[in-house]
Amino acid sequence: MAALTPLPALAQTSEAKFAAWLRGVRAEAARAGVDEGTLAAALDGIEEVPRVMELARNQPEFKMTFERYQEIVVSPERISRGRALLAENRSAIDRFAVPAGVPASIVVALWGIESNYGTRLGDFDVVPALATLVYNGFRAQFFRAQLIAALKILSQGHVGLAAMKGSWAGAMGQCQFIPTSFIAYAADGDGDGRMDIWTNKLDVFASIVNYLRRVGWRPGVRWGEEVPAGTAAAQGTRIVRPAGAGGPTFQTTENFRAILRWNQSDFFALAVGLLSDRIAA
Numbered sequence: 333m334a335a336l337t338p339l340p341a342l343a344q345t346s347e348a349k350f351a352a353w354l355r356g357v358r359a360e361a362a363r364a365g366v367d368e369g370t371l372a373a374a375l376d377g378i379e380e381v382p383r384v385m386e387l388a389r390n391q392p393e394f395k396m397t398f399e400r401y402q403e404i405v406v407s408p409e410r411i412s413r414g415r416a417l418l419a420e421n422r423s424a425i426d427r428f429a430v431p432a433g434v435p436a437s438i439v440v441a442l443w444g445i446e447s448n449y450g451t452r453l454g455d456f457d458v459v460p461a462l463a464t465l466v467y468n469g470f471r472a473q474f475f476r477a478q479l480i481a482a483l484k485i486l487s488q489g490h491v492g493l494a495a496m497k498g499s500w501a502g503a504m505g506q507c508q509f510i511p512t513s514f515i516a517y518a519a520d521g522d523g524d525g526r527m528d529i530w531t532n533k534l535d536v537f538a539s540i541v542n543y544l545r546r547v548g549w550r551p552g553v554r555w556g557e558e559v560p561a562g563t564a565a566a567q568g569t570r571i572v573r574p575a576g577a578g579g580p581t582f583q584t585t586e587n588f589r590a591i592l593r594w595n596q597s598d599f600f601a602l603a604v605g606l607l608s609d610r611i612a613a
Contacts, residue, residue: 417449427537429541433551433552453530456499491526570584584601
């Protein structure tokens with residue numbers, strides 16, 4: 333009779349290494365105040381997600397022209413949908429936006445660009461996705477902070493484990509906050525003690541406004557505007573030419589810089605401003 337074939341030593345070693353690594357995460361999260369019940373629910377039996385590393389290692393180089401980016405991100409469909417949703421949610425958005433001096437159309441534009449108005453939240457379980465990135469050494473320090481923050485969010489009861497969905501990189505909910513941004517900026521819009529940016533629009537709108545307010549949004553100041561080629565920057569403004577010398581020229585303000593705190597891409601910040609203007613028009 334043939335001897336029972338032992339499991340490959342490599343697999344045993346790999347699983348043992350992952351288990352040992354997870355014990356370190358558990359200990360760090362416990363020191364950060366995460367309760368044992370949350371740690372057991374979130375980390376017992378957790379496995380790596382191979383698809384996460386495929387996506388992390390094969391991010392396409394960003395070579396899109398500004399014109400093409402604008403066609404996709406500030407599409408006629410997104411503008412018309414944004415106008416309809418602004419009308420439908422005006423009082424809910426204004427509850428947070430008006431006191432902060434943030435135009436409601438800016439809130440809607442960020443909502444639209446980040447999650448297509450709450451319809452694209454990402455379908456990765458956030459904790460296994462983040463654990464996979466950290467264990468494999470992909471921007472490990474940054475993503476370890478995100479993993480500990482995600483466990484804190486679960487421990488605080490803002491979302492259930494099964495509902496904590498996001499992108500492969502852990503951007504979560506309708507405003508696509510990474511976990512540390514959630515802890516810093518998410519807001520409880522309806523006063524129920526939870527900050528549910530996945531399913532609660534009041535929390536989504538409150539969180540977007542709170543983020544902008546906290547990073548220095550100035551009431552009464554536009555994000556910027558298109559200006560003639562050759563225009564010089566006025567004091568406190570910056571000229572942006574996203575398509576180079578032959579393309580459009582924008583004079584941007586400190587509120588453009590506030591949008592850049594959300595995502596450090598001129599293409600992104602211009603798209604937010606332009607979509608906001610077209611929704612408001």
